[in-house]
Amino acid sequence: MSRETERPVPNPGVMDIEAYVPGRDKAAPGVKLHKLSSNETPLGPSPDVRAAVEAAAASLELYPDGQASALKQAIAETYGLNPRNILCGNGSDELLGLVTAVYLQPGDEAIHTEHGFLVYNIQIKARGATPVVVRERDARADVDAILAAVTDKTRLVFLANPNNPTGTYLPFDEVRRLQAGLPKRVLLVLDAAYAEYVRRNDYESGIELVGSAENVVMTRTFSKVHGLAALRVGWMYAPEAVVQALDRVRGPFNLNAIAIAAGAAAIRDRGHVDRAVAHNLQWREWLTAEFEALGLGVTPSVGNFVLIHFPDTAGRTAADADTYLAERGYVLRRVSGYGFPNALRMTVGSEEANRGVVAALATFLGGPT
Ligand SMILES: *Cc1c(COP(=O)(O)O)cnc(C)c1O
Numbered sequence: 001m002s003r004e005t006e007r008p009v010p011n012p013g014v015m016d017i018e019a020y021v022p023g024r025d026k027a028a029p030g031v032k033l034h035k036l037s038s039n040e041t042p043l044g045p046s047p048d049v050r051a052a053v054e055a056a057a058a059s060l061e062l063y064p065d066g067q068a069s070a071l072k073q074a075i076a077e078t079y080g081l082n083p084r085n086i087l088c089g090n091g092s093d094e095l096l097g098l099v100t101a102v103y104l105q106p107g108d109e110a111i112h113t114e115h116g117f118l119v120y121n122i123q124i125k126a127r128g129a130t131p132v133v134v135r136e137r138d139a140r141a142d143v144d145a146i147l148a149a150v151t152d153k154t155r156l157v158f159l160a161n162p163n164n165p166t167g168t169y170l171p172f173d174e175v176r177r178l179q180a181g182l183p184k185r186v187l188l189v190l191d192a193a194y195a196e197y198v199r200r201n202d203y204e205s206g207i208e209l210v211g212s213a214e215n216v217v218m219t220r221t222f223s224k225v226h227g228l229a230a231l232r233v234g235w236m237y238a239p240e241a242v243v244q245a246l247d248r249v250r251g252p253f254n255l256n257a258i259a260i261a262a263g264a265a266a267i268r269d270r271g272h273v274d275r276a277v278a279h280n281l282q283w284r285e286w287l288t289a290e291f292e293a294l295g296l297g298v299t300p301s302v303g304n305f306v307l308i309h310f311p312d313t314a315g316r317t318a319a320d321a322d323t324y325l326a327e328r329g330y331v332l333r334r335v336s337g338y339g340f341p342n343a344l345r346m347t348v349g350s351e352e353a354n355r356g357v358v359a360a361l362a363t364f365l366g367g368p369t
Contacts, residue, residue: 012106013128020118023333024326031329034353038229038333039164039194039305042350043276045227046269049262056261064257071255074264075235079207087243088263090254092193092219092234096158097123098246099217103155103187104129110156111149113141115166115338117191120158129155139299139307140168147181157182160191161206162198165335165345167301171202172209179209179216187242190218194303196225196273197280203302210237217242224304225276226266231259280304283348290358294365307335309343316365318342324364330357 023037068088076083089095096119104110106128112120114136124131134149136142141159150157159178162169170178179188195205206218222233233255236246255263266272287306288298297309310318322334322344330353333345346357 011126011128013125017122017125018337020122021337024331027329027331028327031327034330034349034356036333036347036349036353036357037331037345039224039303039347040229041225041227041276041304042348042353043227043272043279045262046266046272048265048269048272049228052261052265053258056258060257062257064253064255064260066252068255068260071233071235071260071263074267078267078270079237081207081237084240085210085237085243087236087238087246087250088255088260089219089234089236089250090259091223091232092191092221092236093119094232094250094254095219095234095236095246096120096189096191097126098250099156099187099189100124100127100129101249102245107153108155109151109153110158111146111154112158113146113163115139115163115340116141116158117160117164118337124156136166138168139166141170143170143174143178143181146178150182150186154183154186156187156189158189158191160193161203162194162301162303164193164303165305165307165333165338165340165343166299167194167303167305167307168299169198169200169203169302171200172204173202175204175206176209179213182215184215186215188213188216190216192218193221193224195220197277197304198302199277199281200302207237210239214239214241222263222266225273226263227276228259228262228266231256231262233259233263280348283351283354287346287348287354287358291361294358294361296361296365305345305347307340307343307345308332309340312342318344321361321364325357325360328356328360330360332357 027033072083072086100123104127108129109132110124111132113134121131134145190206192205209216217238219236223229291298299307
């Protein structure tokens with residue numbers, strides 16, 4: 001190769017990454033957009049957030065608090081945690097990336113499940129490490145299969161609980177069995193982005209397990225139930241040794257001042273969280289029943305979204321339904337990249353959006369193919 005055609009070469013693994021494709025945010029021209037593609041809340045953030053944002057906006061010339069202390073304090077009070085075990089991130093995506101930066105190097109292996117969140121695969125490859133993808137059973141993580149995939153090279157296991165895009169979850173005794181079966185050098189990353197929505201007696205987000213083990217961390221987000229996706233706020237609860245390692249690698253001001261103030265106000269408004277959870281429960285059950293009555297398959301979900309399975313009939317597939325709905329303003333999520341070529345994921349939306357999707361699908365499925 002001549003010198004002129006040489007160019008900088010990305011690190012190993014980088015060009016194997018399939019870039020993350022966010023949920024679409026455009027409908028056909030001239031129709032009202034109902035964005036149901038990224039699991040955002042139809043209720044928006046707490047009304048308290050606006051005042052907090054305005055107060056923070058009064059001093060934009062100052063660097064934010066690099067420790068995000070006000071936010072850590074609010075999280076710690078909400079859940080009864082020690083702030084020293086909390087690390088905040090520019091969305092939980094940043095925290096997932098920091099974990100791979102600190103614990104993975106080329107040659108290492110990291111495990112995630114077949115229908116797991118795509119960010120894990122991207123972050124593992126970005127470090128030149130090898131993703132080991134483990135089969136699920138009935139669209140649910142399988143603890144025995146995960147444990148069977150552990151080798152001498154395994155350093156991380158990612159588990160979204162509940163999982164996106166399936167909406168399924170592992171009961172706490174299964175998560176505990178997973179942790180107990182892992183070598184102590186393997187870090188278990190519990191991504192509990194949808195934890196607030198789960199109303200099951202056998203579910204626990206991971207707080208208990210982090211408190212009792214050295215090799216478990218839990219990540220949470222303000223993007224879903226708290227309605228702050230635009231501001232990018234996430235947090236991790238982790239053993240102090242993990243927090244101290246990640247703290248060295250993160251950007252010194254990884255959360256901006258508006259995000260810190262908004263997050264603290266949002267998590268303190270528990271009434272707003274309760275309203276969002278109640279709305280979700282009511283409409284998730286309603287959507288599930290309505291889709292099933294239309295003859296569609298729905299994976300049982302504990303999150304704020306449902307995975308809808310379509311027939312193979314030409315003209316009635318997920319791709320056809322997606323086009324039909326988008327023309328009417330209802331933007332759902334294709335999930336082929338998650339191993340579901342004939343399904344759509346729908347965020348539980350406003351009453352108007354939910355009723356609109358069901359009515360549109362009834363016409364779509366009843367019409368000529
Ligand atoms: C939405 C989501 C997140 C949240 O990511 P942020 O970067 O905090 O917005 C994390 N994990 C899963 C599985 C998600 O679906």
